[in-house]
Amino acid sequence: MSRVIEVENLRYRYEDGTQALDGVDFRLEAGECVALLGANGSGKTTFALHLNGLLSGEGRVTVCGLPVDKEHLKEIRRKVGVVFQDSDEQLFMPTVMEDVVFGPLNLGVGLQEAESRARGALEKVGMLTAARKAPYHLSAGEKRRVAIAGVLAVEPEVLVLDEPTTFLDPPGQTDLFRLLSELPQAKLLITHDTVFARALATRAVFFEKGRVAAEGTVDQVLDRFDWNPRFH
Amino acid sequence: MHHVVLERWSRRASGLHARDARVKLAATLVVLLLIGTTVPSHPLAFAAEFVLLMAALLVSRLPIAGALMRAGAVLPFSAIFALVSWLAGDPAKAAALVIRGYMSALAVLLLVSTTPLPDLLRALSWFHVPRLIILITQFLYRYLFVLSEQAQHMRLAAASRAGGRRAGSGLASRFRAAAGALSVLFARSYARADGIHRAMIARGFSGEFPASALNPVRLMDFLFLGLTISAAVLIRTAA
Numbered sequence: 001m002s003r004v005i006e007v008e009n010l011r012y013r014y015e016d017g018t019q020a021l022d023g024v025d026f027r028l029e030a031g032e033c034v035a036l037l038g039a040n041g042s043g044k045t046t047f048a049l050h051l052n053g054l055l056s057g058e059g060r061v062t063v064c065g066l067p068v069d070k071e072h073l074k075e076i077r078r079k080v081g082v083v084f085q086d087s088d089e090q091l092f093m094p095t096v097m098e099d100v101v102f103g104p105l106n107l108g109v110g111l112q113e114a115e116s117r118a119r120g121a122l123e124k125v126g127m128l129t130a131a132r133k134a135p136y137h138l139s140a141g142e143k144r145r146v147a148i149a150g151v152l153a154v155e156p157e158v159l160v161l162d163e164p165t166t167f168l169d170p171p172g173q174t175d176l177f178r179l180l181s182e183l184p185q186a187k188l189l190i191t192h193d194t195v196f197a198r199a200l201a202t203r204a205v206f207f208e209k210g211r212v213a214a215e216g217t218v219d220q221v222l223d224r225f226d227w228n229p230r231f232h
Numbered sequence: 233m234h235h236v237v238l239e240r241w242s243r244r245a246s247g248l249h250a251r252d253a254r255v256k257l258a259a260t261l262v263v264l265l266l267i268g269t270t271v272p273s274h275p276l277a278f279a280a281e282f283v284l285l286m287a288a289l290l291v292s293r294l295p296i297a298g299a300l301m302r303a304g305a306v307l308p309f310s311a312i313f314a315l316v317s318w319l320a321g322d323p324a325k326a327a328a329l330v331i332r333g334y335m336s337a338l339a340v341l342l343l344v345s346t347t348p349l350p351d352l353l354r355a356l357s358w359f360h361v362p363r364l365i366i367l368i369t370q371f372l373y374r375y376l377f378v379l380s381e382q383a384q385h386m387r388l389a390a391a392s393r394a395g396g397r398r399a400g401s402g403l404a405s406r407f408r409a410a411a412g413a414l415s416v417l418f419a420r421s422y423a424r425a426d427g428i429h430r431a432m433i434a435r436g437f438s439g440e441f442p443a444s445a446l447n448p449v450r451l452m453d454f455l456f457l458g459l460t461i462s463a464a465v466l467i468r469t470a471a
Contacts, residue, residue, distance in 0.1 A: 049430075052434055054430055054433060054434060074436065077433075077434060077435070077436050078436070081434075081435075082431075082434045084427065084430075084431050084434075086424075086427060088378050088424075089424060089427035089428045089430075089431050090431040092371065092374055092375075092428050092431070092432065093374075094348075094349055094350035094353065094370060094373075094374065095350050098350065102432075102435055102437075103435035103436055106435060106436030106437055106438065107436045134239075134350075135374075136374070136377045136378070150435065151435070154435065154436070
């Protein structure tokens with residue numbers, strides 16, 4: 001199994017002085033699905049934004065052997081696809097097709113090849129029939145699928161999904177689970193949805209105050225931090 | 233969520249909808265030029281221009297009353313200038329200002345309600361309209377829906393907390409509530425803009441939008457443009 005992401009002693013402090021990451025060590029192997037758990041403000045999203053160079057802190061981050069630095073940003077962004085929590089922020093082009101080809105075109109792929117990739121990605125997520133639609137005509141689940149297609153069209157080796165089940169109804173969550181289960185890429189799930197994490201992830205990492213507080217199977221981590229919701 | 237009527241109209245099918253966006257844009261410019269340069273002393277020319285617009289409206293299969301009513305949105309603005317001319321003792325010029333304003337609005341309405349915005353933006357790009365203007369229009373249009381949805385949610389939340397009555401008793405209180413909602417909406421828009429920019433960078437955006445392809449102009453499109461120009465020339469020479 002080859003390592004696709006390796007992070008050593010990553011630290012990041014926001015301009016307001018908040019120490020969001022305080023020495024994070026992390027690794028992700030090819031084909032693996034890891035759930036990133038932790039309380040709000042524990043640094044999960046900040047950490048994810050370092051993986052494709054959207055934020056840059058102290059420490060070492062490598063993706064498929066490449067250091068995340070200015071020199072390799074283009075290649076890094078091809079290898080790491082980020083699906084953001086709010087699909088409305090990700091779908092900014094006037095039509096679904098234009099949105100999905102946005103990534104490949106930016107990375108220098110020709111128009112024909114980009115459209116071919118986009119059709120393939122939309123077919124994979126079951127949204128090819130919506131190619132000519134405007135994103136605001138789609139439901140939350142459909143938007144999420146198109147957002148994933150936009151990332152898949154870049155043919156990444158790692159998928160980072162920030163709260164992927166937000167706004168999705170149970171059938172939408174089932175569809176998303178099936179879709180993600182079939183994708184061969186390594187996946188990093190940032191989530192509070194413990195049911196979804198249990199179903200999909202093979203390993204969990206728990207963040208606390210900008211550090212990795214524990215890692216293991218999802219059940220081990222959830223039990224250790226008593227992270228199972230109780231309603232009675 | 234409610235979508236604007238023009239957006240729905242632009243996705244319909246008709247002889248006018250099928251025409252190339254660049255050709256429709258050029259034809260609209262010709263008609264606007266014709267309307268804008270018609271002198272107040274030629275009421276028959278205005279009548280002929282109105283007939284031309286009505287013919288296009290019929291071909292577009294849009295709801296006639298709805299389109300005519302929506303074009304009237306421009307009247308309060310042109311009426312102000314018309315009033316100034318009227319008070320200055322030039323009623324013919326005042327009437328021409330109102331007529332020109334209304335018919336120009338109808339011409340533009342015909343263009344935007346028979347052309348989906350992405351096609352219209354591509355056409356503008358083809359005519360070398362500055363990229364920045366096109367991008368701003370594109371983003372404004374795209375996120376207008378999102379912001380309007382957020383505003384609707386905030387209004388509902390405020391109404392639900394008002395217990396069936398209007399929030400606040402006096403005008404000052406309502407004004408404060410509206411100002412507060414507006415500032416929250418602004419802050420959210422700012423945060424959203426930040427999120428959008430981050431999502432763009434994550435997919436390799438480096439400041440330049442990739443160009444998209446346009447379909448070739450067909451014979452029917454050329455015929456449509458030729459017909460519009462001929463009608464404009466005929467009206468101008470006959471007047």
